[in-house]
Amino acid sequence: MQNILQPPMPKSWRRETKPHKFCPGCGHGIALKALGQAIDELGLQGIAVFGCDIGCSLLAWDFFDLDTVQTHHGRTIPVMVGLKRARPELICIAYMGDGGGYAIGAQHLVNAATRNEKITAILINNTQYGMTGGQMAPTTLPGQKTETTPYGRDPEITGYPTQGPEMVAAITDERAYVARGTVARPGQLREFFKRALQNQIDGRGFSFVEVISACPTNWRTNAKETWEWVEKLMPTYFRVGELKVPEALRGKGVEVKDGETS
Ligand SMILES: Cc1ncc(C[n+]2csc(CCOP(=O)(O)OP(=O)(O)O)c2C)c(N)n1
Ligand code: SF4
Numbered sequence: 001m002q003n004i005l006q007p008p009m010p011k012s013w014r015r016e017t018k019p020h021k022f023c024p025g026c027g028h029g030i031a032l033k034a035l036g037q038a039i040d041e042l043g044l045q046g047i048a049v050f051g052c053d054i055g056c057s058l059l060a061w062d063f064f065d066l067d068t069v070q071t072h073h074g075r076t077i078p079v080m081v082g083l084k085r086a087r088p089e090l091i092c093i094a095y096m097g098d099g100g101g102y103a104i105g106a107q108h109l110v111n112a113a114t115r116n117e118k119i120t121a122i123l124i125n126n127t128q129y130g131m132t133g134g135q136m137a138p139t140t141l142p143g144q145k146t147e148t149t150p151y152g153r154d155p156e157i158t159g160y161p162t163q164g165p166e167m168v169a170a171i172t173d174e175r176a177y178v179a180r181g182t183v184a185r186p187g188q189l190r191e192f193f194k195r196a197l198q199n200q201i202d203g204r205g206f207s208f209v210e211v212i213s214a215c216p217t218n219w220r221t222n223a224k225e226t227w228e229w230v231e232k233l234m235p236t237y238f239r240v241g242e243l244k245v246p247e248a249l250r251g252k253g254v255e256v257k258d259g260e261t262s
C-alpha cells in the first residue's frame, strides 16, 4: 500500500539526496519534480544530462540520478550546447534562473536560440536573484520591492519585466518549441517539459520553457501570499501557455486541464 505521507518520487531522482536543499515553499522543487516525471515518462535516464547554473538552481547539482554538470553563472546554455555538439546522442538540459538566463547569460540564450541549438533550456522565473538575497532581476515586477529596488521597481528607470518566451519565439524558426508554464499547474508543466524534450529527441530544434515560480524567502511572503503571487499576480505580466509548437508535435501529449495538479 502506498504511504500517503511519502508520495512517490520520480525514478530519475536521487533518493539519498532528499529532502532537497531548497527553502520550504520554494518553486524549484515543484519544477524539478515535473521535470523528473517528464524524464521518466520519456525513458531518458541514461542519456539525459542535467546542467545547472549558479543561483539556487545549483542546489540541484545532486538532485537527479543523471550525469550532471554545474556551470558558472549564466553559462549553462553554452556548456550544454558544447556537450550536445560533441555528443549529439545525449539529451542535454540547461536549467537556470531568470538572472542567469535573462541577465548575465542573455547573450547565450539569444545566440543558442538563433542558431537553433538542439538543447532544452528551462528557466525558473522567481522575479529576482534568489541565491544572493533578492536583488532586482530582469523579471522583477513593476513596483516590486527588492534589495536593490527598496522603493519598488520603477519601469521608467529600469524598464518592464523581460518577456523571455515571447523573445525566444520571435527569434527562432519553426523548428523551435517555446512555452511558459507555472508551478501552480505541475501537470501542465510536465507536459510542456515532455514536448520540449521530445523536440530535442526528434533532433528538430531549440526548446525553451520558462517556469513561473516562487521565492517566499526573499519575497518575505507567507504561504497564502506566495501562492497569490504565483497564481494571480505573476500571470498578469507573464502569460502561461505554449507560444511555439512545431507542426510534428501538435496534438501530441496529454492535454491537462486548468487546475490539475499532478
Ligand atoms: C560571474 C558571476 N557574477 C555574479 C555572481 C553572483 N551570483 C550568484 S547567484 C546570483 C543570482 C542568481 O539569481 P538567478 O539566476 O535568478 O537564480 P535564483 O537564485 O533566483 O534561482 C548572482 C548574481 C556569480 N556567482 N558569478
Ligand atoms: S532563496 Fe528563494 S529561490 Fe532560493 S531556495 Fe530559497 S525560496 Fe528557493
Ligand SMILES: [Mg+2]
Binding pocket: 097, 098, 099, 124, 125, 126, 127, 128, 129, 130, 137
Ligand atoms: Mg531568480
